[in-house]
Amino acid sequence: MDPKRMRKLGELLDSSESTPLSPFPDEVLEAVLSLVKSHKDRSSVSLVCKDWYNAERYTRSHVFIGNCYSVSPDIVGWRFPRIRSVTLKGKPRFSDFNLVPENWGADVHHWLVVFSRVYPFLEELRLKRMTVTDESLELLANSFPNFKALSLLSCDGFSTNGLAAIASHCKNLTELDIQENGMEDKGGGWLSCFPEDFKSLEVLNFASLHSNRLLLRAPQLTELGTGNFQQELTMHQFADLQFAFSKCKNLQSLSGLWEALFLYLPAIYPACGSLTFLNLSCATLESDELAMLLSYCPNLRRLWVLDTVKDKGLEGVGSTCPLLEELRVFPEDPQDLDINHGVTESGLISVSRGCRKLIYVLYFCRKMTNAAVATVVQNCPDFTHFRLCIMNPGQPDYLTNEPFDEAFGAVVKTCSKLQRLSVSGLLTDLTFEYIGKYAKNLEILSVAFAGSSDWGMECVLGGCPKLRKLEIRDCPFGNVALLSGLEKYESMRSLWMSACNVTLNGCKLLATKMPRLNVEKGCSSFCSHIVKMNICWFHIRHRKPLKDVGFGCDSNN
Amino acid sequence: MESSVLYEGDLNLKATELRLGLPGTAEPEKQNPVTGRTNKRSSPGDDHKGSKGDSDAKNCDCQNPPAAKAQVVGWPPVRSFRKNSFLPKKTEAETGMFVKVSMDGAPYLRKIDLKIYKGYSELLKALENMFKLTIGVYSEREGYKGSEYAPTYEDKDGDWMLVGDVPWDMFITSCKRLRIMKGSEAKGLTCGA
Numbered sequence: 001m002d003p004k005r006m007r008k009l010g011e012l013l014d015s016s017e018s019t020p021l022s023p024f025p026d027e028v029l030e031a032v033l034s035l036v037k038s039h040k041d042r043s044s045v046s047l048v049c050k051d052w053y054n055a056e057r058y059t060r061s062h063v064f065i066g067n068c069y070s071v072s073p074d075i076v077g078w079r080f081p082r083i084r085s086v087t088l089k090g091k092p093r094f095s096d097f098n099l100v101p102e103n104w105g106a107d108v109h110h111w112l113v114v115f116s117r118v119y120p121f122l123e124e125l126r127l128k129r130m131t132v133t134d135e136s137l138e139l140l141a142n143s144f145p146n147f148k149a150l151s152l153l154s155c156d157g158f159s160t161n162g163l164a165a166i167a168s169h170c171k172n173l174t175e176l177d178i179q180e181n182g183m184e185d186k187g188g189g190w191l192s193c194f195p196e197d198f199k200s201l202e203v204l205n206f207a208s209l210h211s212n213r214l215l216l217r218a219p220q221l222t223e224l225g226t227g228n229f230q231q232e233l234t235m236h237q238f239a240d241l242q243f244a245f246s247k248c249k250n251l252q253s254l255s256g257l258w259e260a261l262f263l264y265l266p267a268i269y270p271a272c273g274s275l276t277f278l279n280l281s282c283a284t285l286e287s288d289e290l291a292m293l294l295s296y297c298p299n300l301r302r303l304w305v306l307d308t309v310k311d312k313g314l315e316g317v318g319s320t321c322p323l324l325e326e327l328r329v330f331p332e333d334p335q336d337l338d339i340n341h342g343v344t345e346s347g348l349i350s351v352s353r354g355c356r357k358l359i360y361v362l363y364f365c366r367k368m369t370n371a372a373v374a375t376v377v378q379n380c381p382d383f384t385h386f387r388l389c390i391m392n393p394g395q396p397d398y399l400t401n402e403p404f405d406e407a408f409g410a411v412v413k414t415c416s417k418l419q420r421l422s423v424s425g426l427l428t429d430l431t432f433e434y435i436g437k438y439a440k441n442l443e444i445l446s447v448a449f450a451g452s453s454d455w456g457m458e459c460v461l462g463g464c465p466k467l468r469k470l471e472i473r474d475c476p477f478g479n480v481a482l483l484s485g486l487e488k489y490e491s492m493r494s495l496w497m498s499a500c501n502v503t504l505n506g507c508k509l510l511a512t513k514m515p516r517l518n519v520e521k522g523c524s525s526f527c528s529h530i531v532k533m534n535i536c537w538f539h540i541r542h543r544k545p546l547k548d549v550g551f552g553c554d555s556n557n
Numbered sequence: 558m559e560s561s562v563l564y565e566g567d568l569n570l571k572a573t574e575l576r577l578g579l580p581g582t583a584e585p586e587k588q589n590p591v592t593g594r595t596n597k598r599s600s601p602g603d604d605h606k607g608s609k610g611d612s613d614a615k616n617c618d619c620q621n622p623p624a625a626k627a628q629v630v631g632w633p634p635v636r637s638f639r640k641n642s643f644l645p646k647k648t649e650a651e652t653g654m655f656v657k658v659s660m661d662g663a664p665y666l667r668k669i670d671l672k673i674y675k676g677y678s679e680l681l682k683a684l685e686n687m688f689k690l691t692i693g694v695y696s697e698r699e700g701y702k703g704s705e706y707a708p709t710y711e712d713k714d715g716d717w718m719l720v721g722d723v724p725w726d727m728f729i730t731s732c733k734r735l736r737i738m739k740g741s742e743a744k745g746l747t748c749g750a
Contacts, residue, residue: 094634096634097632180636393632
């Protein structure tokens with residue numbers, strides 16, 4: 001549903017009373033609307049008229065807040081009284097890479113305090129890039145008796161003590177998904193805080209010790225992410241492990257770190273038949289080890305690996321995983337400068353040849369060519385997510401020494417469904433001309449060490465009709481480019497610019513032209529501009545210390 | 558050398574260090590996001606146990622920039638939390654956080670995980686519970702005077718040291734195994750001159 005059309009329709013009619021548009025009793029309207037699941041559709045529905053706005057309010061059970069500063073928890077609680085599930089995202093994505101100062105914010109505690117009051121029946125909470133303390137986890141564990149699912153991704157501030165509280169008090173837990181967080185391991189046996197007989201648990205993703213005991217207790221597991229297996233498993237322990245895995249007939253997703261994975265592979269084979277997602281991004285596997293494991297996983301749709309498997313390992317992927325839809329290859333050692341380590345263009349080509357259903361790729365490499373990328377997208381034209389990271393900033397095509405303009409040109413021209421793109425390597429403004437012109441469905445664009453002038457960014461802001469998030473670092477884009485996007489920013493969720501040519505005056509000018517901007521200051525050289533529903537973050541290099549600058553708006557947290 | 562590197566960490570030279578990055582941002586450890594795989598497999602085929610000394614140094618010496626070029630903050634874009642989320646402490650499996658504990662006169666050895674203790678007092682309490690004995694209180698001058706038992710450990714150099722002499726962090730990375738000495742041998746152990 002096009003929200004603009006909906007709104008116009010609503011405006012045509014007098015929206016203050018019940019209208020010809022909604023001649024049904026509220027109960028009918030609510031019954032129908034409760035079937036609408038997509039939050040985008042629900043936003044559109046709420047814009048039609050007052051009756052629909054209210055009906056939508058009362059029937060919404062899941063709220064998605066893409067930016068925790070865009071709205072206060074009290075307003076959420078007031079507007080949506082029947083929420084059972086909340087997704088909250090906090091810091092900008094580049095905080096994952098230490099580009100955001102510590103203690104920037106995005107603390108979930110206040111949200112939980114409000115929710116404990118307004119949503120006593122809350123069942124699910126999914127947090128991404130939020131600060132979560134043990135105190136908050138204890139509050140969570142004690143406030144919601146029906147609580148079922150907790151997911152923490154890339155969060156920080158908590159320790160295993162907080163998880164112990166969850167394990168101890170959440171009797172109805174079906175899902176515990178704790179991944180890639182800045183979690184402090186205080187040891188102790190938080191896992192043993194789970195009840196002896198834990199039939200309800202279906203999803204368990206975490207990184208901690210000794211998961212085999214838990215496996216035995218939770219046979220319904222469909223997702224399991226484990227941590228470190230102790231080096232020296234005795235025969236008895238190995239048999240236990242094998243038995244535990246053999247019980248997991250429903251396992252669809254498996255992830256974890258296995259230091260001596262090769263030795264323990266046979267223990268997990270019994271569980272691999274149903275696997276659709278295998279996350280080996282923490283296991284330093286070689287190509288033959290990977291090949292052996294993959295031979296037991298005929299149903300694999302998503303695979304995450306380390307580049308230790310090399311091109312040869314990826315050839316194996318191409319030949320044994322015809323159903324593969326998603327591949328992520330992470331660098332074992334991102335700081336390693338040797339370009340002969342890790343994977344190259346040839347690995348990616350092999351995968352694209354064998355896995356024609358591939359729609360998602362995240363690929364860290366040290367060598368790439370324009371021709372290879374063009375071949376890859378010809379083989380797999382349905383990419384929705386294409387994230388290529390050539391790890392040496394500004395590196396050209398190693399065969400022709402040219403920029404990668406044509407590579408990414410091929411991507412946007414061929415992959416009409418592309419939603420997310422990350423570019424890298426040596427790139428001129430031409431890349432961005434292509435992107436602006438051809439990437440009609442692009443929503444998220446990440447750019448680093450690229451472009452030649454303001455024109456590049458202007459092309460993107462002037463094209464890409466569906467752009468929601470734009471992240472730029474270390475590019476020669478300045479105030480002219482920044483200010484060219486005023487109209488665009490209205491429909492975007494966030495803009496990040498750091499180490500570019502944007503100056504403080506440019507930001508001030510932006511603030512005056514967009515009066516709903518609120519400014520929040522981090523440290524003296526880091527300004528966050530927060531617009532209702534949007535955030536623009538700027539990291540500006542200052543030569544002088546910044547005095548307290550007020551942009552004339554509230555700075556609310 | 559590992560121990561001198563460790564010692565640098567104890568002296569907290571971080572405070573005076575020059576580095577790239579945002580003012581007021583994270584510790585150097587975070588700014589050099591080693592993915593946490595301890596780099597022990599940089600040459601495939603190496604026995605990883607053999608290179609654990611290497612990983613030790615890397616784990617402790619977080620201020621060590623690569624030889625060739627200055628690092629770019631936050632690049633490549635690999636989540637810095639990845640290393641935290643799957644390795645509780647990087648040294649755990651490789652450098653013997655699990656150490657054998659023997660007690661003079663006991664028929665078999667035990668094994669404990671040093672990592673789970675926050676300091677000496679917790680460790681000693683655990684040992685006391687495990688072996689049903691009293692070790693008493695450590696003093697720098699007199700060791701465990703008054704106790705029939707003295708907890709000792711073998712360090713990386715092969716020397717037998719009295720538990721408690723060195724800072725805890727240094728202890729747990731250098732301790733290879735523990736031995737609870739009993740009787741006159743124990744009484745003879747004091748610290749320092």
